[in-house]
Amino acid sequence: MNWLLVVAGAVVGAPLRYLTDRAVQSRHDSVFPWGTFVVNAAACLLLGGLTGAVLAGAGSSGAVPLLGTGLCGALSTYSTFSYETLRLAERGWKFLAVANVLGSVLVGLGAVHLGSQVARQLFA
Amino acid sequence: MTRPVPGGEAIDPDVDLHVPAQRAEPQGRVLAAIAAGGALGASARFGVGLLWPAGPGAFPWATFWINVSGCALIGVLMVLISEGGRSAPHPLVRPFLGVGVLGGFTTFSTYAVEFSGLLDAGRAQVALAYAGLTVAAALGAVWAAASVTRLVAGSAVRPAPGRPGGRGRG
Structure with a gap:
């Protein structure tokens, strides 16, 4: 039963990641992997x-x-993140590679805290 | 809108809008391949989590190994797709395996929530070890896997001595 919920979330999350990535990548001109x-x-x-x-x-x-393991798990990715960082470093954009790692981890941590605080206020 | 990035392949392996074929609106079959791959990858991640649950305050080994192995596999996949072969791969290989399976298998959000949870639990040392080791091992895995695959694939497709022509980019 839980497995079906994971699948249902992932079936939405993975294409949503691809479409969001495309939408963001088409709106900027830099090599930084904003998507x-x-x-x-x-x-x-x-x-x-x-x-x-x-x-x-x-x-x-x-x-x-459904929403955590399935949707958010499939919406986010570590493999693409690390491959993009490798590409940046290999192509000589060492600063952007470091900025991508530190920025992604710190913004991710901040986003978790923000989401958690807002939800606790809403559902308290 | 987008200028070509010098040096060939783009940074983002999932969306390369510098490739004309990828600028076209995604077709239903591409999204279906991503959804199917994502379901497989997320199911595998769910299974690993069931087999190897992390106790409260403990180092989340399941997510760690999921992310590290997924990063090694994308290193292999991307080299094979973009550099390894003479012929272009099937157009659904990258959406299914790269964007779908590996994207669905690995997770950044669970990593960040586990990092945050360890900090909140007062396990700052475990939290920082988890955050740092995952980044280091994931980057090391993608680099090592891509390097080894380049060596193996490069020697497999290198033309015989004395024959004209080299390998083309796939």
Whole structure:
């Protein structure tokens, strides 16, 4: 049952990542991989919100496999993030590679906290 | 809108809008391949999490190995797709395996939530070790996997001595 919820979330999350990545990449001219950066930050915000809601006692038992493991898990990606960082470094953009790692991790952490705090306020 | 990036292949392996074929609106079959791959990848991640649950305050080894192995696999995949072969791969290979399976298998959001949760639990050392080791191991894995695949694929497709012509970019 939980597995089906994970699949249902991932079937939406993975194409949503691709479409968001495309939409962001078509709107800027730099080599920085803003598409993956934005989609990972958005997934962190959502998963932080879900975690905060669960801690506040809201949400049914199916919310975590559907929205957390499935949707947010498939919406975010570590493989594309690390491959893009490798490409930046290999092509000589060492500063952008470091900025991508530090920026993604710090913004991801901040987004988790923001989502969690907002959800706790909403569902408290 | 987008200028060609000097040096060939773009940074983003999933969306390369400098390739004319990819500037076309995505077709339904591309999105279906991504969704199917994403379902497979997320199912595998869910399975690993069930087999190897992380206790409260403990180092999240399941997510760590999921992300590190997914990064190694995308290093292999991207070299094979973009550099390894003489013929272009099937157009759905990258959406299915790269964007779908590996994108769905690996996760940045769970990594960030686990990092945050360890900090909130007062396990700052474990949190920082987890955050730093994942980044280092993931980058090391994608670099090592891409390098080894380049060596193997490069020697496999290198033309015989004395024959004209070299390998083309796939």
